[in-house]
Amino acid sequence: MVGQISIDNAVKKFTSVDGEEIVALNGINLDIRPGEFISLIGPSGCGKSTLLRLIAGLDFPNSGVLTLDGKQIKKPDCERGFMFQNHTLLPWLNIYDNIAFGLKARKIYKEKKNEVDEYIELVGLKGFEKSYPHQLSGGMCQRASLARALVGHPKVLLLDEPLGALDAFTRMNIQDEILRIREEHNMTMIMVTHDVDEAIYLSDRVVVMSARPAKIEKIVDIELPRPRARSNPEFLRYRAEVLKMLNYGGEIREVEYYL
Amino acid sequence: MNVIKKILPVLSILLAIAVQIGLKNSNLHPQTKPYFTYVLLGILIIYSILFILTFFHKGLDEKISYKAYFIAGAVLFFNILNLVTAKLAILPVLYFPALDRVFGVMVEQREVLVKCVLYSTRLLGYGVLFGALVGIATGICIGFSKTFSYWVSPVIRVLGPIPSTAWIPLVLISFPTAVSASAFLIGLSVWFPTTIMTSSGISNVQNSYFEVASTLGARRFYQVFKVGIPAAMPNMFLGLFNGICSSFVTLVTAEMIGAKYGIGWYINWQKEMLSYANVYAGLIIIALFFSVIVTLLFRVRDKVLIWQKGVIKW
CATH class of the missing domain: 1.10.3720.10 (MetI-like)
Known part of the structure; x- marks a missing residue:
C-alpha cells in the first residue's frame, strides 16, 4: 500500500509587498494514511492551499520536512497529481490531448494510450475529445482536469478547491465520481475546501485549521458508513460540530462591528 | 429588394462603360487602347456569373448582397476618376494619367x-x-x-x-x-x-x-x-x-x-x-x-x- 504522507513541523513564511514577514504555516504536523481521504478546511487565507502546494512540491517549507512513502518531497512529480481551482486546461490542446499531456510528457503515451479513452469515459466526456476547453462548460472542464490528474496513476491526488466554482448539482455529481475513482484505484486524496458538507461527505478525516498563522485546530474523524447520506442525522451532527469549530455554530456571537 | 441591391453593381458598371465609350477622350491625354473598357467588361462578366450563382448558393448570396453597395461604389469611384482625368482632363495630366494608360502599363509591361x-x-x-x-x-x-x-x-x-x-x-x-x-x-x-x-x-x-x-x-x-x-x-x-x-x-x-x-x-x-x-x-x-x-x-x-x-x- 503506497501513498503515506507525513508532514513534520512544516513552517512556511512569505514576505509581503512592504517587506513584512508573514507566517502562513506555523509548525504543521500531520500523518496521512495510505488511501485516506483528508479534507483541509478553515477560514479564507489560513494557509490550506499553501500546505497543499508544499505537498505537491510547488512551494518549499522554510523549515520542517514533508515525505511521501518515506522519501522527502523536493519538487513536483507525477506521483502527486494536482487539481487546481480553475481547470487550467491548456487552451491550445483539445480535451483528448489535454488528458494525454502527462503521458506524452513522460514518454509513456504509446503503451498507455488506451487509458486516455478509459478516463475520458470514466469522467463522462466521451464525444468531446476533439473539443477545445473554451467550447465546454466549467463542469466539463473540471471533469477533464480530473481525468488529466488521474490518468498517470498518481499515488496521491491533491485537490485545491476543485469544485468551488461549480453549481451545486454538478458539484455533487463530481463528488460521487471522485469517490468512485478512489474506491477503484485506492489512492490517497487530500482536498482543500470551503464547503463543510463536501468535507464531511467525502472525508475519512476533516482537518480544521485556524486563521493565520495557521495551525491545526482539530482533526475530526468522520465515522460514517459509505455511501453517505447528506441528510442522515449523524451527518448533520458532524456538520454542526465542524461549523461550531469554525465559529459558525449559530450561537449568538459577540457583535464586533455595526453596519 | 435583395435582387435590386444585387443589381446595383451591374448598373454602376454599365454606367461606367457608357461614360467610357460615349464620351470622347480629352486631347491633352496621349491616345491609347481603351484598356479601362476591357477591365470594366471583365468585372461585368465576373460579377454577372457570381450574380447568377447567388440563386443557387446561399452563402455566396449573403456575401454578394453584403458587398453589393461596396462594389457599386468602388466602380462609381473609378468612373468619376476616369471622367475627371481622361474625359475632362480637370486634374494635371502629367500626374494623373488616364486609367486606360495605367491598366495599359500592366498589360504592355x-x-x-x-x-x-x-x-x-x-x-x-x-x-x-x-x-x-x-x-x-x-x-x-x-x-x-x-x-x-x-x-x-x-x-x-x-x-x-x-x-x-x-x-x-x-x-x-x-x-x-x-x-x-x-x-x-x-x-x-x-x-x-x-x-x-x-x-x-x-x-x-x-x-x-x-x-x-x-x-x-x-x-x-x-x-x-x-x-x-x-x-x-x-x-x-x-x-x-x-x-x-x-x-x-x-x-x-x-x-x-x-x-x-x-x-x-x-x-x-x-x-x-x-x-x-x-x-x-x-x-x-x-x-x-x-x-x-x-x-x-x-x-x-x-x-x-x-x-x-x-x-x-x-
Whole structure:
C-alpha cells in the first residue's frame, strides 16, 4: 500500500509587498494514511492551499520536512497529481490531448494510450475529445482536469478547491465520481475546501485549521458508513460540530462591528 | 429588394462603360487602347456569373448582397476618376494619367512587372524567413533564460528601435552582394518586433500552466516547447504581423541600393522618368502584393490558433 504522507513541523513564511514577514504555516504536523481521504478546511487565507502546494512540491517549507512513502518531497512529480481551482486546461490542446499531456510528457503515451479513452469515459466526456476547453462548460472542464490528474496513476491526488466554482448539482455529481475513482484505484486524496458538507461527505478525516498563522485546530474523524447520506442525522451532527469549530455554530456571537 | 441591391453593381458598371465609350477622350491625354473598357467588361462578366450563382448558393448570396453597395461604389469611384482625368482632363495630366494608360502599363509591361514581383518576393522571402526565425529564437531565449535576458535585452532595447534603413551605410560595406545586404535589412526590421512580442508573450504565460505541467511530470525542456511556446503563439503572430508590415517599408527602400529588379525599384525608377502611369501601375501591384502576403499570414494564424477566439481581424 503506497501513498503515506507525513508532514513534520512544516513552517512556511512569505514576505509581503512592504517587506513584512508573514507566517502562513506555523509548525504543521500531520500523518496521512495510505488511501485516506483528508479534507483541509478553515477560514479564507489560513494557509490550506499553501500546505497543499508544499505537498505537491510547488512551494518549499522554510523549515520542517514533508515525505511521501518515506522519501522527502523536493519538487513536483507525477506521483502527486494536482487539481487546481480553475481547470487550467491548456487552451491550445483539445480535451483528448489535454488528458494525454502527462503521458506524452513522460514518454509513456504509446503503451498507455488506451487509458486516455478509459478516463475520458470514466469522467463522462466521451464525444468531446476533439473539443477545445473554451467550447465546454466549467463542469466539463473540471471533469477533464480530473481525468488529466488521474490518468498517470498518481499515488496521491491533491485537490485545491476543485469544485468551488461549480453549481451545486454538478458539484455533487463530481463528488460521487471522485469517490468512485478512489474506491477503484485506492489512492490517497487530500482536498482543500470551503464547503463543510463536501468535507464531511467525502472525508475519512476533516482537518480544521485556524486563521493565520495557521495551525491545526482539530482533526475530526468522520465515522460514517459509505455511501453517505447528506441528510442522515449523524451527518448533520458532524456538520454542526465542524461549523461550531469554525465559529459558525449559530450561537449568538459577540457583535464586533455595526453596519 | 435583395435582387435590386444585387443589381446595383451591374448598373454602376454599365454606367461606367457608357461614360467610357460615349464620351470622347480629352486631347491633352496621349491616345491609347481603351484598356479601362476591357477591365470594366471583365468585372461585368465576373460579377454577372457570381450574380447568377447567388440563386443557387446561399452563402455566396449573403456575401454578394453584403458587398453589393461596396462594389457599386468602388466602380462609381473609378468612373468619376476616369471622367475627371481622361474625359475632362480637370486634374494635371502629367500626374494623373488616364486609367486606360495605367491598366495599359500592366498589360504592355507585364514581363518586367512579373519579374519585379518575383525579385521582390525572393528578397522579402529571404529577409522575412531569416528575421522571423532569428526573432522567435531570440524571443524564446530571452523569455526562458535569465542570463540570456541579462546580456541581450539591453542591446535589443538600444538597437531595436533604430529603423533598419538607417543601417544602409554600414550594411553596404559589410555584405558582398546587394541581395544579401537588402535581405539583411528586411530581416532586421522583422526581427525586432518578433523578438519583443515573443519574449513578452512568454513572460506573460500564466504560471499555473507551468505548475500543472510540472505536476504531470513534464520536465523543463518539455515545458518550454509544449507550454511556453504555444501559449506565446498569439503574441508571436502579432510580432510577425508588425514585423512584416515594417519589412514592406524596408523592402521599398532597400531596393534602391543596387537592385536590378523589384517592385520598389520599379516605382522609383518610373518616378524619376516622370512616367506616372507606370508609378500607379506599380502602386496597384504593390498594394495587391502586400495585401496577399498579410492575408496569407492571417490564414496561417487562423489555422494555428484555432483554439483562440479571434483577436485582430484582417
